[in-house]
Amino acid sequence: MGRAPCCSKVGLHRGPWTPREDTLLVKYIQAHGEGHWRSLPKKAGLLRCGKSCRLRWMNYLRPDIKRGNITADEDDLIIRLHSLLGNRWSLIAGRLPGRTDNEIKNYWNTHLSKRLLSQGTDPNTHKKLPDPVLQAVRKRKKTSSGANKPKKPPEPEKPKIHLPKPIRVTPNSVQCTNTFSTVSSSQGGGEVLQLPWTEYVNDDENGTGFLTAYYNNNDDRDFINGSDFECQSHHHHHHHQVLGTEDDSDSLDKLYEEYLQLLRTNEDQVQLDSFAESLLL
């Protein structure tokens, strides 16, 4: 006898979230805070299971999510942390402010593991692949991209520009268990959904922010395209440094050094874990 499923699946919506559902979820969390995921959908008027709501919020709607490309520094840190921690995505994500475990996991699976492989490194062990394996990998790559597609040029990991993800955030900060100050709305408090989205553009190349927004109450145009905008989090994650400053490399290196130091002085995994997790508090 297992426990009951997290929700009865009968009559529940599945698949991609609609703008309306997002709005309902955001509104509810603004008013009541996160948590109680099981009962949340009903109270919020959503035909979703609690897990789905939690996932949507955590990976997509939370206002402190960082958008846009993963930087070279972040790349580097992910690889190094992965070599220490393995597939513990939430721990890794905890060291990358604004990034979610899902995002990092996806990024690893679609980009980094392939890159490591092509560089002759086993993405699981982070050790050099033995030559025969390496050759097999390259051969496979060649045949899969070559044979039937003669026109396609060899793909040397061209850096992709990630288009800003379409997101919906409120012009106001979400307040409750989390208090954020997001890119600002011109108006103060008030009923969020009755406010027009501010159009906010800051094309500062250093990533302080870029956000365009549309809002139309009557149709589905309530999308925001955000890229690399940042919502300064004033909640408990004081240890989180916001990336995008010139100190990034230093702080990331520092962090990695901490891990290494711990590894050198203590091989005990449990201690490593608790250290890692203590950083997340």
Add this chain to the structure above:
DNA sequence: AATCTACACAACCGCCTTATT
């Protein structure tokens, strides 16, 4: 223009851990 293919990533699923009763 229509169809096919590969890719990126959002979402789901099942299991594990932790909290509560």
Add this chain to the structure above:
DNA sequence: CAATAAGGCGGTTGTGTAGAT
């Protein structure tokens, strides 16, 4: 201590879309 509920995590799948044919 056992049973149950809830939260959280990682693996995997499904869907949308851009680019190729």
